[in-house]
Amino acid sequence: MDGESLTVGTSMALTCAGLVVLLYGEYAGFTETAVPVGGVVALAGVGILTAHVARLPDPEDGETGH
Known part of the structure; x- marks a missing residue:
């Protein structure tokens, strides 16, 4: 599990638990x-x-699909 998944998972767990x-x-x-x-x-x-x-x-020019 990378840091991004851990951060998003923690924030969603805290938000749901708090609600x-x-x-x-x-x-x-x-x-x-x-x-x-x-x-x-x-x-x-x-x-x-x-x-x-x-x-x-910010995404690079080629990553947006335009």
Whole structure:
């Protein structure tokens, strides 16, 4: 497994886990504890994915298919 797959996998896992915790916290009535934690975890996953995508190089002229 290379670094790119690990980064994308980690960010997606954090985002999904955070959303599950957030939604379950709302459902179960744990709005004081679970919802903020789920939100922070989901935002961490989105932040990691955004940072990874922001540092991808621009494609070369021949790679775009134009």
